[in-house]
Amino acid sequence: xxxxxxxxxxxxxxxxxxxxxxxxxxxxxxxxxxxxxxxxxxxxxxxxxxxxxxxxxxxxxxxxxxxxxxxxxxxxxxxxxxxxxxxxxxxxxxxxxxxxxxxxxxxxxxxxxxxxxxxxxxxxxxxxxxxxxxxxxxxxxxxxxxxxxxxxxxxxxxxxxxxxxxxxxxxxxxxxxxxxxxxxxxxxxxxxxxxxxxxxxxxxxxxxxxxxxxxxxxxxxxxxxxxxxxxxxxxxxxxxxxxxxxxxxxxxxxxxxxxxxxxxxxxxxxxxxxxxxxxxxxxxxxxxxxxxxxxx
Numbered sequence: 001x002x003x004x005x006x007x008x009x010x011x012x013x014x015x016x017x018x019x020x021x022x023x024x025x026x027x028x029x030x031x032x033x034x035x036x037x038x039x040x041x042x043x044x045x046x047x048x049x050x051x052x053x054x055x056x057x058x059x060x061x062x063x064x065x066x067x068x069x070x071x072x073x074x075x076x077x078x079x080x081x082x083x084x085x086x087x088x089x090x091x092x093x094x095x096x097x098x099x100x101x102x103x104x105x106x107x108x109x110x111x112x113x114x115x116x117x118x119x120x121x122x123x124x125x126x127x128x129x130x131x132x133x134x135x136x137x138x139x140x141x142x143x144x145x146x147x148x149x150x151x152x153x154x155x156x157x158x159x160x161x162x163x164x165x166x167x168x169x170x171x172x173x174x175x176x177x178x179x180x181x182x183x184x185x186x187x188x189x190x191x192x193x194x195x196x197x198x199x200x201x202x203x204x205x206x207x208x209x210x211x212x213x214x215x216x217x218x219x220x221x222x223x224x225x226x227x228x229x230x231x232x233x234x235x236x237x238x239x240x241x242x243x244x245x246x247x248x249x250x251x252x253x254x255x256x257x258x259x260x261x262x263x264x265x266x267x268x269x270x271x272x273x274x275x276x277x278x279x280x281x282x283x284x285x286x287x288x289x290x291x292x293x294x295x296x
Contacts, residue, residue, distance in 0.1 A: 026067060028048040085239065086129040087099050128158060157170045180221065256281055
């Protein structure tokens with residue numbers, strides 16, 4: 001197979017070089033791939049169908065994530081989201097895998113270890129979290145339900161040492177009382193009713209705002225419906241709902257962790273703590289979108 005450069009394809013298709021790069025970055029050119037920062041485009045690749053201005057404006061981040069996921073496009077916003085969201089969310093919960101190890105698992109489905117001891121659960125939950133992100137992309141537009149939330153937990157914790165404990169319910173609500181940050185959470189026998197009430201309250205709001213999504217997150221974390229994995233499931237839900245309502249999503253990174261926890265704790269007294277933290281994280285994700293030339 002012979003491959004052409006962006007310049008050659010631009011002349012062949014009678015479009016600008018920027019258009020060709022955008023087609024490739026959006027996963028619309030079959031077989032195109034990057035070598036460093038250079039696009040390699042099959043000489044028999046067909047020019048993507050032209051879209052009018054109005055249709056182009058309707059291309060959302062969710063559309064691009066779905067396209068890049070399906071085409072297995074490497075090096076784009078889907079790739080970036082998988083690594084950053086998985087590394088940071090797991091790291092907040094105690095995973096000792098490095099950013100590079102997380103990236104290597106995603107890119108190669110293997111992990112190289114020399115003179116180092118890795119926690120098996122960290123590796124399993126990293127691979128599982130990648131699948132959870134695929135789930136929230138695939139089902140972003142679907143209504144948020146108990147069934148879907150439990151499926152996220154099932155995928156996240158499947159195959160871990162927790163899944164082999166009799167008292168640990170994988171993919172189902174907790175059996176034993178637990179606390180978070182020294183605060184009481186919902187008792188096991190009350191979780192189902194509280195989750196139903198929360199989802200009913202949330203679904204009654206027609207067009208969700210960022211504040212609605214954050215309010216759901218705070219109440220979800222206070223219920224703490226699962227024995228473990230609540231933080232990661234909760235942050236996955238926030239990402240999903242942001243995609244659904246075309247709100248720029250965000251990833252809570254390590255430098256924002258303590259501000260995030262303070263925001264959860266103080267939500268009833270001062271919503272600005274959590275809101276400002278998430279807006280700061282949103283600005284970081286916007287920088288990713290700017291780099292990949294994705295509108296928002």
